[in-house]
Amino acid sequence: MSVPGLKPSAAFFSFLRANLVQLPASNVSSSASTPLLYPSSSLSLPPLGPSSLATMTSAQDEPPFTPDPLDSIPALTTKPLTTGPDRAAALKLVADSIAQQRQLAAKAVIYHPITIAVYVLVLAIASQFLYKSTSDIPLIVTTCAGITMTLLVGVRAGTNEYINLAEAFNTSFLENDDGEQDIVIGSRYGEGIIGALILRIERNGHGSGKKKSKGSGKTGGTGLVRAWTVKQRYRGAGVGTELLEEAVRLTREKLGNSAEIGFAAEHANSKMVLPEMFNRGFRKREVMAAMALEAVIVNTAGGNKKKR
Structure with a gap:
């Protein structure tokens, strides 16, 4: 029993096989994706060129010079x-230390328990004297701020002598x-x-x-x-x-x-x-x-x- 359409296909494959047999093996080209199933002398690897690592100089092998960060730190x-200039600079440091005593003295006065007690007492007396109604609250706040500023000005004046001592130091x-x-x-x-x-x-x-x-x-x-x-x-x-x-x-x-x-x-x-x-x-x-x-x-x- 024959299947229609198979005879022409068989004749085509027979013709193709006869032509391939007649061609020499060297003339049969293969696509890049087709593996070679037999050794071929016509294919050879390109000669190896000099390696890029072999051409690098010794300077290229070493990392770039980076200075030690500790070298930039001056010695004490x-x-x-x-x-004269060095002694004058030293005397200026001493004079600055005398002037800085003003800050310590001011803190000692402001945070002393007696100062805090007197300050609170004055604020309480002023508030008691001024308060008549809620409309007096702004006046009380302003008065308390004035009392606070008066205290700070008094402390500043009382410790100003340290500035005079620093200026007189020579x-x-x-x-x-x-x-x-x-x-x-x-x-x-x-x-x-x-x-x-x-x-x-x-x-x-x-x-x-x-x-x-x-x-x-x-x-x-x-x-x-x-x-x-x-x-x-x-x-x-x-x-x-x-x-x-x-x-x-x-x-x-x-x-x-x-x-x-x-x-x-x-x-x-x-x-x-x-x-x-x-x-x-x-x-x-x-x-x-x-x-x-x-x-x-x-x-x-x-x-x-x-x-x-």
Whole structure:
């Protein structure tokens, strides 16, 4: 039995097969998607060129130079200051510390319990006296604001003496009765002076400015810290401790290990312009400074020596 349409197809495939047999194998092209089922010598890989990695220079192998960020941080040095500009900068720091005492004094007055009690009492009396009806509330608010402003102006006027003390501070503070200059120690960070300490050397058995007798060697004595301050933004970073360490070293270098060192009774920040009841904060700071110096003395050579 024959299926119509199959005979022409069989004749077509027979004709196609006869033609393919007659063609040489090299003339039969294959599409790129048809795999080669037999080895062919006509196909060859292109020669390998030089690798891009082989042509890279040694400079290309190394990462670009990046400077160490720590190299840009200036060193902190603490030593005696000898030039005029440096000593002037140190004195300015001390003067600034005197002026800054005004802020501490103002806070001591405003937040003192007596001040708060008096302030509340005055507000209560004024309110009681002025209040008659609800229409008096704006007047009471205005009056209370005026009382508050009066208090602040009074505090400002009462602490203004610290500004006068800062403006009067000058190089004469460095001279003793014999005309000898105190030692000015400074902490330098970069190009600026960020800490200052003024040290006075007093020798035993001699005037402050008199020379010791020949052959007496180091006679002993006392080193007096007459000023000690650090810029506000650098406080708490150990700069003040370095200043005290340098003061102790210089005192023992000049007077021997038996020398005492302490804060002078009349140091640059010792002046109190308010009644004693408002000076608690200042006294606390003096105690903390004395403790800091005591710690430095204990931690350095000869730390068992007495402190004045």
